[in-house]
Each structure stands twice: as structure tokens, then as C-alpha cells.
Amino acid sequence: MKKRLIGLALAMLMAIPMAGCNTPAATEEPAAEPAADAAASYKIGIMTGTVSQGEEEYRAAEQMKEKYGDQIILQTYPDNFMKEQETTISNVVSMASDPDVKAIIVVQAIPGTSAAIDKVREMRDDILFIAGVPGEDPDMIASKADVVFQADELGMGTSIIEQAEKMGAKNFVHYSFPRHMSYQLLAMRRDLLRETCEAKGINFVDATAPDPTGDAGVPGAQQFILEDVPRKVKELGADTAFFSTNCSMQEPLIKSVLEQGALYPQQCCPSPYHGYPGALGIEIPDDKKGDVDYVVEQISAKIAEKGGTGKFSTWPVPVNMLFVEGGVEYAKAYIEGDITEKVDKAKLEEIFSEIAGSPITLSTFTNESTGNEFNNFFMFLSEYITF
Template sequence: MKRIVSMLLALVMIGISSSAFAAPFKIGLITDTVTQGEEAYRTAEKVVAKYGSDVVIHRTFPDKASSEQETTISTIMSFAADPDVKVIVAAFAMEGTTAAYQKVREVRPDILLLGGAPTEDPAILGETSDLVVGPDFIGMGAEVAETAKKMGATTMVHYSFPRHMANPIYLARHDKMKERCEALGITFIDGTTPDPMAEAGVSATQQYILEDVPRKVKQYGKNTAFFSTNVGMHEALIKSIYNTGAIFPHPDTPSPFYCYPGALGIEVPADKIGNAEWMCEQISAKLAEKKMNGRMGVWMPPAMPLIIESLCEYGMRIASGNYTPDQYLQPEILNQVLKEYTNGRYSSSLYTGADIPNYYVYISETVIL
């Protein structure tokens, strides 16, 4: 926790030193809604406060991004219609982002296009973006299995549904997780849930999780670890794991603010929003009530705040420099920004080398609570 404190202090100092920044241009930032991804939304609010609402224009993806891609395209194109907008940041880069960026390229080839934590195929998104950054979802597969082993897991249940498993990144992560589990002697179980985007909606998915987790724990024992690919089921999943005493290595967006507060009934005061250290302490205290310390985890620093803040800072530095569009990819600047925002504790590497040379991924440190 001392390492976490020093890291967060560094983040605070970065924010203080940059708060007076005045830019002769604007950044268009699109994130989840507060209902779909509160952490991303609150981080966007922090970025707006840091640079100013006259510099950062914040909009949101539609709640049902996969079926409302025209709305996403329209929102992103509204950024491009403003001649002062020089940077667009999409995080998550949800369905519709690639199509929107293609249209932006047609009318504003000068705009720096940045994508964070893509849910679309990064190979396709990368062709229309200048830089895409995300957690190493594939590497996460092995990391989750290893963390589960440290927590004492003997079984791993991977919850998903066909639409997500059609995504090559999610599928590759699943395969890596299964492969590493088998190597570690952990029984790997595929759990298929209702699709939250289907007609029955998120509530049907959550109800399935609330009913199925106890069944799985009864069948395989409390040393069963769970992983899910979808935000809509995480609160129900954490709540069920907490009630059954099972294992949860971390969410697929591995932050202490990602569904933990709602699942564990933790009230977050206004002055604690975004305080990851405080949130980790509250989760640990809740786990202690049921003697469950050591059975849940998070990444530090949290994934989405790191991606959103560092991409916006990267955009500021590129747009403030004398770079032409063919020079927008500057890995050394990305590395410098990541070092500042993680206090030097990070890993960053090309995802598929020459295949997607502008897609960078990283893995943060897993903190067991």
C-alpha cells in the first residue's frame, strides 16, 4: 500500500503542475455514460477540470453502443465539425468508433485520432487511428490464472456469451486463461450467460449470475475463481462471490471503483471519488468482515483512468508540438506519459508488432486485497 500511496501522490502532483495549461486548440473526449462506466465518466470530468471545459469537450457513447452506432458516428463527427478540435479521444473505443474515425479522416485528416481500450477489432481500428492504447487483454488471460492460483483457486469459471467470444481479443484472452489454468492445475469451466444486449436486457444477465454462482460454488467448492467479460454482470458477480466466499482475481476492467462499491455497499463521498487507495482500503475492510482478505484483487493504477488521462495528455503534447499527421505516432512520448502517470511502474509493448504498429498494451500491478 505504501507503493500505491507514492504512486497516487505522483498523480496528484502531475495534476497540480498541469492545471494551468492553456491550449490554442480543443480535444474531443468520448467515454461511457455514468450508468455504463462511472469510472470512465468521472475520469473524463477530472480531465475537463484539469484542462478546462473550453479545451476538453466531453460527450458519451450511447448506452447500447453496438445497436446505436449511428449515434456514436454523429457524436464523433460533431467534434470534427469544430475547426478548433485537433484531437479526438475515444475510450472505450466502442462499436462505431472505427466507422466514425473513417469519416473524420475524409473531412479532417489533420485531427489526431486516439483510441483507448478498444472493444472493436484493434487491427481495423488501428488503420484509422494514430494511436490505440489498452490493457493487455490477451496477457491478462495468463495473469488472471496466475493471480487465481496465488489466491488458492482450484477451479476457474469464465463467464461470457457468443457475441463477446466472436471478438478476437476476448477469444484470445479466454484461450490464454484456459491454457495457463491447465498448466497450473486449475480446472477451467466455460460459463455461458445471456447476452445483456439481448431482448431480456442486463437484468436477465444479472439474475443468471446471482443464481449460477452459488450453483458453481456448491459444485466445485469455495476455491472457485470467477472471471467475466461484461460490465453489466460484474456487480452481481462480485456480490455473489462475496456472499459465497469464492475467489475473484479482478474485473476485466481491473479497478477498485469498477462495480465494487455497488456490489459491496460502499458509499463513496464526493471527496473520495477517484481515490483508488481509499477504495482499496474500504474493499479490504469489507472482505475482512467475512474473513475473505486475499480472495479479491484489482490493478493499480486502475485501467481506465490511466488510459483516459494519459491519452489526453499525449494528445496535448502532440497537438502542442510541430508534428505533421505522419508524425503523430511518437512512442517515446507515450512512454514518458505512462511513466509519469504510473510513477515508473508499468509495462508497455507492441501488441502484434508490425501487424498493428500503433497499438500499445500494458499490464499494471495486481494488488490482492
Template structure:
């Protein structure tokens, strides 16, 4: 099933959406141990949902709660004897050897039939290369990869990522629909060295020019720099009011970094500005913590409650119609859909060639019937059918969302 993989490791791009994180009060988790290599492969029983196990690798709870929780949902559904939830090290950028060790341990268990990685942070390719030296019989899915797309395709059977390039036009257009006259883009050199993020910014500039928005390219501190996440967040809290004072309340703000979303939402809320979308689209991403909303879980009812409470807060501030996101947490959807697809692959319900129709049906099921479509990633006229780019319609908070 796997293509031949070169033994040369691919240098990781200096990028981290894991540093781009939703902070919680929970302590950092430590990677779970996987069973030893001696563990014999068990014979599947008729009652089992699938033979063997599926390993899901996520960032820690303190790095990205949505990814962590989505893996836990799969553990709750299938049980910890079928789903192995393993964690990347918190400081994965400086702990590449531990990443390799984590994936190698997973591969040493012959019962593991599929590997889901969310996020596929820098260093994932090198870790998977070690796995593929001994295992070429495993279904591998990458979610939100941060390494060179053609190299990623050589290693993974399924790649899922929000359509970053498509957002180059949809986010400014959404901002204009909400009344924006100016569009402020916060990022930093490390993120702008990532091909997709840099290309998206260029498309945003082009779209703003086309539709008549003033584009402001603003540099923020890197959360992995000397000032850390607190320094980057404080910068956003202090800079947004200055931008609003300069350009007016009809200014839309966007940041490429997850850790900046909570202060960005809070600052936009306080200043009465416009916020078209988090970097990782989701009703949970930044909104509850920024607006003081208690989240009671990730079920359909819990999600509807979070959306309703967010709309109430915005209504109280007279800001309905000026804040939006996607209607479901895309990071969680990616874990769930790729895991469910892996189950079908293990059970022989899909073959080695990616069945896009089945994949999109699984996503739509997760999204409670909201249609989810994917596009093929294209680079330099080369198409990569297993690399699926996700796009959804916006949820613009309104009276209709209040229950």
C-alpha cells in the first residue's frame, strides 16, 4: 500500500500549530506508553467493531484541547483496548527523538492497523519514516500537516486540512459582508515561512484589493520566542485597540496563531471590531475562554449550547453579525472522520484507493447533516487526490443561534 520511501529524513519546517494552541488550566500530559513488541496479535472476535487497534496521536491537553478531546471521543466509543491514544511531547520542536520513539513504539505493536496523527507537526515525517522501515501494512492519516505537502503524500494514505488557500478569498469576503473596511492580518516570520500560510496571505492581499478592503500586514511576537505565549497574547490585547483607534471599528482582524485567538476575540469584542474566523475554525476555538462561556462538552447539544451562549454575549454587546466561525470544530471532525474511515479500511469496506465520497459522508455525519465537501490539493499543476482540503460555510452569529 505504501510507496517506496527514501531513507533521507525531511527537514521539518519551522512551524507549529501546536504552539498555536488553546490554553487550558489542565497540566501538560505525558505521552502514553504503548505495549511492548512481544505483545501477540489477538484474533478478532465476531463482536469486535474491527480487528486489531487504531493509534491516535494528538498534542497534549494543554497544547490543543480539541485535538485531545476528539481522540478521547474515539476511546469512549470503541474502548481503550481498540483505540490507543498517544501524545506528542509538549515541546515537540526540540524533542524530535522522542517523537520518533513515540511512533516506533506504536509500530512495534503488531495489533495496530491504523495510525491517525492530529496534528502532524514538524518532525512527523521523520518519525513515520522510522515506522515504515518495519511496517508497510498500516493505514496512516495526517491531519493539518506542517511539512512539505508532496513529502507528506509519500507517507500518508489520507491527509486532511482546512482549505488554507481557499480561505485567502473567503475570509476577506466574509469580513466585508460583516461591514469591514480594513483587514488586519497578524502573523510572524516563522509562520510566514510556511508555504500555505504565506500563499494564503498573498491571496488575502489580492482579494482585499479586488473587493476594496485596506489590507494591513501586522507583525506579532512569535509565541515560541523569548516572550512566549503570554507576551504574544499581551501584544494582541494592546495592539488591537490601537488599530481600531487608527482605522475605526469597521476593522476585521485575523491571526495565524491559535494561542492568539482568545485575546484577539476579547480585544475585538471590547473594541466593537469585526472577527471573521479563528485560524482553526470552530465554535470552541477562543470563543468560550474569551467571552467567559462555560463549555460542558463536545456533543451536538453541548455545541449548540456554546453557540447559543456566544450569540447571547454578542447580542448583549450589540455585536451580532460582526463575529463568525465555522459551525463545527474542524480539528475534531478530522480526528473522528479519519478514525472512522480507518475502521472501514480495516474492515475491507473501502480499498487502498481513497474513497472521497465515503470520507465526505463521514464528515457530514459528524457535522450533524451540514454538508462537508473537500477539494484535491494541487501544487505546480500536480494533483494529490489523497490530500483533501476542507471548506465549510460560515456561521455568522445572529438571533437565530440563541436557544
């Protein structure tokens, strides 16, 4: 991976301690001057979760603000977004109310995003909408947003289990909750995970965890993970792989799995920077920013201290950060006329490959349950790195 994306990720990690952070930090004034050309006549809006729900995309949005200055407008959606969808809609509309805003990027595109796009379309139809990591029905979000980015959840239904099998897994625990299982892609992936486990002789355990948007909030969900993993290992054994569908659960899951000597094939949003640094207490010194070998060595060393070598892995590309940065660069290319159509797969692959530092091929999504194929819904799948 090139220094660009690694530096982006590490700069974000340096910006705030990841452990125990449940409120967003104030956005600092941009350190860099905006581009000094005609491009400054337009703006791009970015909406993400707060640091408690989506550290990586929040920091990626801040980094885009730092890079492009006043060309970027930032918004967040509420932590309890299921009960506060009107706030999500209002925040998107507020960005669109600025006539200079020509594109809006939402990562993660939580429930309420489609309604927000509809509301904006009533006002104006010239805004390019990019939705990353959608939490709504794929047919619906694909019909509302111009471009949709998604990690290949269905491909993960096979790849996660194959990775767990390589680690020696005999059991696979899938933590989720009813709200996430109402998301079609997550439910389809769960079913594929179960089917792949059955085909490989691995015991699949469908475990229900508290919803972080519920009454107990993020702390309650995290505490449940810390307490339940030891119970599952005692019941099933250390040759059990664990997976959770929720971002805020990854840090406690890594901590507890490591302490119990179990297996952890990947996070919900795979990336070396998602959960690992906070869970392992890794601090990156200034002179090591951008040094991917150093970061991997630190993660590997921390895991090795507790005998976890070969039991933890992830993707080498921070996928949600890729969606934010790639979304901004794609929007700029469209607004500035480098591409003439709202959907340009070749240009998107070019931008993603440049950011990631290696060739990336995207596939389009076909909803097997409806038979609909979407040329604007792009799926991304990566190989693994094992610590």
C-alpha cells in the first residue's frame, strides 16, 4: 500500500486516542489552504458517523477537509440514528441548501439516507450523491444514490470462513442484532457464512448482542462482548473464530479474543486501523507516521505477547476510508468535467487503485432475490494480511 493511504490512516489515529472514545472531537480549522484554482467555486459535502460509531470515516472526512479547505463541508449523523432519522435528513438538506455544493458523500449510508436524497431532489437535481456502506435495502439505495460503494459482503460470506479455516477454526461465532439482520446484504452474508461453515464442517453459532443504538448504548454493547467471549470460549473451545457486524464492538472483541486465545479473521469493516490500535494500546510516534512495516510489526508484536500469532488478520486496505477519499476524488473528477457520466467504473477503479497503491477491480451488485442488476452499485473484496 502506498504511503498516501497509510499516512492518512495513521494521521487520524494520532488525532485522537481510540480507546473509550464515545464523543466526536471538534473539527479543527484546516491546516492546508484550499486549491487555488477555479475548482474553489464549488463545494462537496461529506456526512459520516461520529468517532464512536465510525472512527475511520470520520477521520477520513476531516483529512479531506484539511486537504481541500473550504471546498469541503462536514456533517455527522447522530449515534442513535435509528430513532433520529429526521436529524440525518436535516443534516443532508442543510448541506444541499448551499448552492455551491455539487456533490454529497455519505459514509456510512445509514437508514434515512434514501429519504434524505429524496428530500434534496425536491429542491434541486444537480447534486451527485455517493453512498458508501449502505444500511438500507440495496435496490432502494441504488435507485436513489448516483453511485454506491460497498465492501463485498456476499463475497465475505465465503472468504471470512476460508480465512478462519486456515487459522484452524472448528467453530464460528457471528455476533449481530435484529436491526442489522434487517439489512438485506448483512442477512444474506450471515446465511452464506452459515452455508460455508456447513460445507467445511465448521460449527456456526448465531449469537445475538445488544444493539449499540439501544438503551444500553455503545458501552453496554461493548461490555456484553467483553463478558460473552469468555463464555463462548469456555463452551466451545479456543479454536473458535469470532465476528461482529458492528464497528463499536471490534475493539472489545479483539481484546477479549486475544485474552482467550481464540481466532479473529477480520472486522466488520476490515482495515489494519479498525479496532487494532485501540485494543492493543498502540501509539504511533511522529517519526513512524506512514511506515506501514512499523505498524504491522507493532500489531504483530502485541499479538505475539499473548500468543496470538497467526490467529488475527484483516484487509490491507482501510476500506471505509477508501470510500470517503475515493468518493471525494471521484466527485471532483465529475464536477470538473474529467468524467462526463455520473457512473464511470473505469475512472472509479483508477482512483481507488491510486489511493490503495495496488490494482483494484470492482464488481457490480446483482440482487439475486429480486433479479435486479445495478451498474452503479460497486462491490470491493480484498485479500488478507495475517499478524
